[in-house]
Amino acid sequence: MSAGGFSKLPNGSVVVALTLPSPSPTGGSVRVIVHAVNRARALTRLRNLGLRAVYLRGNAEPPTPDEISAVLYHPDGLIWRTARDADTELWHPIRALVPSSVRG
Template identity: 75%
Template sequence: MAAGGFCRLPNGRVVVALNLPSPYAGGSGSVRVLVHAQNRARALTRLRNLGLRAVYLRGNGQPPTPDEITAVLHHPDGLIWRTAPGADACAAELWRPIRSLMRAPATPR
């Protein structure tokens, strides 16, 4: 499950924002993921196809901000992430492509 929300754009498409536990932080961290898609169902399907199976959007408690919408619309993949805002997160952190989140972390030898 995830906290988040969505925003419908004038052209009918949506931007979905979700706060998810980080897949590789051992449950201690969280990330904010933005997805640009035709509709909410397709946005969630894009995330599920990447391996994030338990992703659901219930309600619209934390919709994307105008800056987040601009960021995802200007990214070629339309799927980006950064550390979720919080006490330990830097407000000026850059958005990253989803590929960098889904890569397996380096294991020490």
């Protein structure tokens, strides 16, 4: 289960933000931001990376304006950082979180 939300942009695309359990052995959680044509496609992008149990129910934690800007300027349109260090940590490309064996 994940907490998150979305924002619809003026061009019709969406930015989805999810707080997920970290796949690392140290635990914690990560904030993942995805830019896509629609919400379903954003979740599909994450599921294709091996994050199978990703769902968006409601809009309790929509992306902040800073998160929207960060993902729009990233070439992949898919970024993450640890949730606990959100104020000081830089955004990372998704390939730094998901093992390459999952990405194919």
